[in-house]
Amino acid sequence: MDFGFCLSPSSHVKMDSIDLTTFNRLKETNPDVNTCIACGSCTATCTAGNFTEMSFRRLLLMLQRGKEDEAKKMIQRCMLCGKCTLVCPRGINIRKILLDITR
Amino acid sequence: MKENILIIGGGAAGMEAATQLKKLGLNPIIVEKSERLGGHIAQWDRLFPAFHPAKDVVEQMLNNVKDVDARLNTEVTDIQRDNNGFHAVLSNKETIDAKAVILATGFDLFKAERKQEYGYGIYNNVITSLEIEKFFKEGKDPRINNPKKIGFVHCVGARDVKVGNTYCSKVCCTTALKQACEMKEVFPDAEVYTFYMDLRMFGPGYEDLYLKTQKDFDVKCIRGRVCEVSEDMNGRLVIKAEDTLFGKPLRMTLDLLVLMCSMEKAKSIDKIQQKLGIANNSDGFMQNKDMYLGMNDSKQDGVFVAGTCTAPKSLPDTIGEARSVAVEVFNYINNK
Numbered sequence: 001m002d003f004g005f006c007l008s009p010s011s012h013v014k015m016d017s018i019d020l021t022t023f024n025r026l027k028e029t030n031p032d033v034n035t036c037i038a039c040g041s042c043t044a045t046c047t048a049g050n051f052t053e054m055s056f057r058r059l060l061l062m063l064q065r066g067k068e069d070e071a072k073k074m075i076q077r078c079m080l081c082g083k084c085t086l087v088c089p090r091g092i093n094i095r096k097i098l099l100d101i102t103r
Numbered sequence: 104m105k106e107n108i109l110i111i112g113g114g115a116a117g118m119e120a121a122t123q124l125k126k127l128g129l130n131p132i133i134v135e136k137s138e139r140l141g142g143h144i145a146q147w148d149r150l151f152p153a154f155h156p157a158k159d160v161v162e163q164m165l166n167n168v169k170d171v172d173a174r175l176n177t178e179v180t181d182i183q184r185d186n187n188g189f190h191a192v193l194s195n196k197e198t199i200d201a202k203a204v205i206l207a208t209g210f211d212l213f214k215a216e217r218k219q220e221y222g223y224g225i226y227n228n229v230i231t232s233l234e235i236e237k238f239f240k241e242g243k244d245p246r247i248n249n250p251k252k253i254g255f256v257h258c259v260g261a262r263d264v265k266v267g268n269t270y271c272s273k274v275c276c277t278t279a280l281k282q283a284c285e286m287k288e289v290f291p292d293a294e295v296y297t298f299y300m301d302l303r304m305f306g307p308g309y310e311d312l313y314l315k316t317q318k319d320f321d322v323k324c325i326r327g328r329v330c331e332v333s334e335d336m337n338g339r340l341v342i343k344a345e346d347t348l349f350g351k352p353l354r355m356t357l358d359l360l361v362l363m364c365s366m367e368k369a370k371s372i373d374k375i376q377q378k379l380g381i382a383n384n385s386d387g388f389m390q391n392k393d394m395y396l397g398m399n400d401s402k403q404d405g406v407f408v409a410g411t412c413t414a415p416k417s418l419p420d421t422i423g424e425a426r427s428v429a430v431e432v433f434n435y436i437n438n439k
Contacts, residue, residue, distance in 0.1 A: 011351060011352060012343075012351070012352050012353060012354050013346065013349070013351050013352070013353035013354070014353075014354055015353055015354060015355035015356075016354070016355060016356050027321075031318055032318070034317045034318050034321060035314060035317045035318050038326070038348050057348075058349070061346070061348055061349045062349075064323070065346065065349055065351070065353070090314075
């Protein structure tokens, strides 16, 4: 019998049990991934970001919070134009990192 | 005859002001309530942004004042204005007549137990920024037992209307990053997190320290204030915060939590301050004449202020103010 009750999954990010495989692999070849200051320049200039949820700043955070599936879905929106790399004040080679994530 | 200048407080500001006044031909007298000169900075191991040993600076400052008249374990219990300036009575019943008074009374560290939700004094593995500095200095603390996960909480007792301190304490951000790097040096396998709301890297080389913290030391900076701390069955700490950049609350288990305590104006001077007629600002720090050209002057003739008694300041800020107060006092005496 269905009484209409259900369990909602917790919205908490459980830092103790997240999977950081992709981010740690990325860090080996691109130590710059650590240096993001979340200024949002990449997202603001992003050609795809104008029409979709694409945001490199957020993508990096997703990988650090164990949301790999969401990150891999988001990355499909990227058109590899490289404008994000031009504007990054930390000089992060974002285009290369995006390519490395999908590799 | 050399004019007496009474300096209350023998920390960085008091020592540096005395050094300069001596050079200018006056006779500074330091009255220090503790058993030693050096103030808070003498308890510190290394200084931001370049990990310079605090001892080097403190020893040099102490050496500069070795010929200065200093009364330790002594407090000013009464002070009155007379025709010649000021007449002060000390706790050892000695009296000092001085032409001018410099208040260099510094700060008290915020008492971390006041932020009860962080569990200081309740959970064993919650410590303060001062205690971790002692650990770096002495190399041991029974609570620091090969931690695998370490967290730092910024703004403890600062930017927080609930404790009555709405101001920014200025130096804790840079100190947190410095201490986070040092923990990585001592425990290279540990994961180190800092929980900040803004990272205020205001000085030369501080932003470079931030970059180094991220890149070389792999410290993870999470934007969000820790809202509560509890203990699990194994005595580890469970913290809750929101990752405000990600827009989701997070939970994490830690072995050690370090609270970056703010500065508050030292309370022990309240009575003397009242006798001299020096009011506080709304943030509880002493009022100076104005914040641009009168930062060392008080609204009372012959009473000067220097260092962290007027606002939270870094060591270079404090030394700069101590030097400028010496010039102010010198001009005051000569124009009298």
